[in-house]
Amino acid sequence: MSWLKSFLNSSIGKKFVMAITGSFLLIFLFVHLIGNITLFFGEEAFNGYVKALEVVKPIIRVIELVLLAAFVFHIYNGFRLWLENKRARPNDYKINGSSENSSIFSRTMFVSGSIIFIFLVVHLGTFFWRFNVHDPSGLANDHQYFQIVNGFFQIWWYVLLYVIAMILLGFHLNHGFQSAFQTFGLNSRKYTPLIQKLGTIYAIIMAVGFASMPIYFFLTGGVK
Numbered sequence: 336m337s338w339l340k341s342f343l344n345s346s347i348g349k350k351f352v353m354a355i356t357g358s359f360l361l362i363f364l365f366v367h368l369i370g371n372i373t374l375f376f377g378e379e380a381f382n383g384y385v386k387a388l389e390v391v392k393p394i395i396r397v398i399e400l401v402l403l404a405a406f407v408f409h410i411y412n413g414f415r416l417w418l419e420n421k422r423a424r425p426n427d428y429k430i431n432g433s434s435e436n437s438s439i440f441s442r443t444m445f446v447s448g449s450i451i452f453i454f455l456v457v458h459l460g461t462f463f464w465r466f467n468v469h470d471p472s473g474l475a476n477d478h479q480y481f482q483i484v485n486g487f488f489q490i491w492w493y494v495l496l497y498v499i500a501m502i503l504l505g506f507h508l509n510h511g512f513q514s515a516f517q518t519f520g521l522n523s524r525k526y527t528p529l530i531q532k533l534g535t536i537y538a539i540i541m542a543v544g545f546a547s548m549p550i551y552f553f554l555t556g557g558v559k
């Protein structure tokens with residue numbers, strides 16, 4: 336197994352782990368967005384969606400474990416790659432003028448990833464925790480999930496955090512999408528422009544889609 340260890344510790348190995356876990360997270364985000372769109376259809380639709388998920392709880396729990404592993408490896412390897420790049424090029428942008436041959440999206444992956452991580456901790460600490468573990472308001476026990484989301488989306492700083500995080504999520508996904516294809520060796524002169532366009536479309540849909548929810552609830556005062 337020492338070959339596996341040395342592969343995982345090599346630069347390409349770390350990028351491979353980023354691409355595999357990142358691809359899984361891209362799929363999760365898409366499914367998560369589709370499910371959350373029920374918020375726009377009112378209380379009954381969203382509460383019904385969450386209750387439907389509870390029916391298949393054992394499957395959801397397995398997916399959540401895989402998701403947790405994907406997040407942990409993605410963040411750990413991202414940090415190691417960032418350190419590696421930093422050690423290799425301590426004064427990167429000033430001296431090498433690398434802003435000319437790399438995009439703002441690729442250069443801000445560490446910053447955007449870190450803010451998304453903070454968002455994720457807050458997000459899970461509110462919604463996931465209250466839905467599944469403990470909700471001091473008692474709304475989750477009554478299956479009033481919509482009211483929990485609505486309540487948080489009335490708090491201005493909570494909404495602001497979501498919107499800022501979703502803009503950075505768009506940045507992160509825009510580079511991450513095409514980067515995964517590159518790592519898998521699926522890029523070529525012919526297909527790279529198409530992959531980049533698809534990545535940008537995906538990133539915009541995710542950022543606008545997720546940000547639209549807190550903004551909508553905040554501006555309308557929540558759908559009654």
Ligand code: HEM
Pocket residue numbers: 364367371385388399402451455458459462463466467484497504545546548549
């Ligand atoms: C406005 C946008 C979003 C809303 C309204 C939302 C809503 C929710 C809700 C209600 C839950 C709890 C579901 C349950 O336990 O039954 C949840 C869980 C979760 N969310 Fe979000 N979410 C949003 C954006 C995001 C984003 C952008 C990410 C990732 C960067 C994310 C990652 C997760 C994860 C990992 C879980 C736990 C796994 C799960 O329960 O399926 N969410 N979200």
